[in-house]
Amino acid sequence: MIRPGGRTARVRAAVLRAAGDALVEHGFDRLDLADVARRAEVGKTTVYRRWGTAAGLVADLLTDMAEQSLPRADTGSLIGDLRANARLVQRTLVDSRQGALFRAVIVAATCDSRAAEALHRFYAVRIAEWVPCVEQAVRRGDLPLGTDAAEVIRAVSAPLYYRLLVSGDPIDEATADRAAEAAAAAARAGVHAASGPN
Secondary structure: OOOOOHHHHHHHHHHHHHHHHHHHHHOHHHOOHHHHHHHHOOOHHHHHHHHOOHHHHHHHHHHHHHHHOOOOOOOOOHHHHHHHHHHHHHHHHHOHHHHHHHHHHHHHHHHOHHHHHHHHHHHHHHHHHHHHHHHHHHHHOOOOOOEOHHHHHHHHHHHHHHHHHHHOOOOOHHHHHHHHHHHHHHHHOOOOEOOOOO
16 A cells, blocks of 8 residues: 655554554544644644544554564574564564554554454454465475464564463563474474374
8 A cells, every 4th residue: 555655654654653642542442533642743633534533543553563663584494493483572562662563553452443453453463464474484395285274473573462461470582492492393383284193
């Protein structure tokens, strides 16, 4: 999608930055469009006209985050690629701003259908970005035919999000590497193949 440039792009960037700040500080339930407009130093009518609701603003914030996400690594090996994916997720979740932002957005998605749809789109984009590394591993014969590549990618990040949202345990590089290794081992064993393990 081609995004407009010039003043429109500057306004969008300022508003999304302000929305992210407000989400980190106060959470979704206290996200106020007038406060976002004040923080962004733009008119309230501009914010209300373009985004309409807090959920609309969160949806666009997620779109922007997907657009800004780093491209996948291509290390030439399945475990190298999955570790790169896991470490990217890990760095994002422990970042003081990004981690708080993801928690706020996930909370928003639990109570607002527009925010939920935006969150699902965000992760669909990110998973699709990394699926080719699993597909390449299948073509090389490193994984069984019929391996569900998207499920392998989901299996990498799931333990990290569990720590972020449920257990509160540390999310360090060693944890990220274990998540990647577990996902790779399960995939090699056929757990994520259409027919399941032998």
